Amino acid sequence: MSVHGIRPVTVTRGFTKTTPGSVLYQCGETVVLCTASLEEKVPDWMAGKGKGWITAEYNMLPGSTPQRKSRERSGKVDGRTTEIQRLIGRSFRAIADLQKLGERSLTIDCDVLQADGGTRTAAITGGMIALIDAVNSVFAGVPAAQYPLRDSVAAISVGIVDGKPSLDLDYLRDVRADVDMNVVMTGNNRFVEIQGTGEEATFDDQELTELLALAKQGIAQLHAKQKAVLGKAWPW
Numbered sequence: 001m002s003v004h005g006i007r008p009v010t011v012t013r014g015f016t017k018t019t020p021g022s023v024l025y026q027c028g029e030t031v032v033l034c035t036a037s038l039e040e041k042v043p044d045w046m047a048g049k050g051k052g053w054i055t056a057e058y059n060m061l062p063g064s065t066p067q068r069k070s071r072e073r074s075g076k077v078d079g080r081t082t083e084i085q086r087l088i089g090r091s092f093r094a095i096a097d098l099q100k101l102g103e104r105s106l107t108i109d110c111d112v113l114q115a116d117g118g119t120r121t122a123a124i125t126g127g128m129i130a131l132i133d134a135v136n137s138v139f140a141g142v143p144a145a146q147y148p149l150r151d152s153v154a155a156i157s158v159g160i161v162d163g164k165p166s167l168d169l170d171y172l173r174d175v176r177a178d179v180d181m182n183v184v185m186t187g188n189n190r191f192v193e194i195q196g197t198g199e200e201a202t203f204d205d206q207e208l209t210e211l212l213a214l215a216k217q218g219i220a221q222l223h224a225k226q227k228a229v230l231g232k233a234w235p236w
Contacts, residue, residue, distance in 0.1 A: 021134035025126025029116035036134035052101030056088035183215035
């Protein structure tokens with residue numbers, strides 16, 4: 001695979017029948033099940049304000065890695081999991097109009113079935129498809145001014161591997177990366193979040209610009225995939 005290419009993406013909508021949004025999302029060897037649940041209520045701290053809420057939960061299942069990962073029980077969620085699910089929730093709220101959602105809650109559950117790098121970015125990209133299906137279960141056909149999502153969102157990883165900018169890192173390239181970055185962007189090419197760090201290394205302005213340009217290329221491909229998968233359900 002070229003350093004400028006994304007891994008093959010396969011999406012199965014309606015993977016489960018118990019939630020209004022359900023997607024099995026596979027990019028390369030990373031596989032994530034994203035389900036979107038809708039409730040006609042909001043958390044107690046939001047009740048009566050006329051606004052909705054969107055949140056996310058993320059988990060790596062025991063068999064998702066070669067060495068069994070222990071299940072995370074209530075109250076025993078590790079720091080990495082907390083950070084990732086907050087990122088996913090922020091990404092979806094960034095493109096939502098919670099006032100138009102009304103007093104409803106959407107929870108996007110992202111369960112990693114198999115991990116080979118990029119699990120958080122896969123959760124965001126696949127979770128967006130599940131989110132749209134769940135929102136459409138209530139808002140399909142409404143005028144655009146009343147639709148509670150303003151845009152779509154997708155995410156991808158980039159990094160500097162063996163001295164070269166590289167896109168959509170699998171595990172083997174991720175562990176070799178001198179610089180590792182996760183980029184979240186909207187369909188209108190606006191940034192939601194950039195998480196970048198050097199691992200016993202640094203990067204300069206030019207390298208940052210190259211990585212962001214590469215991320216934009218990859219995310220454009222992912223947005224096109226989201227739109228193609230949803231077809232007539234695509235709301236814009």
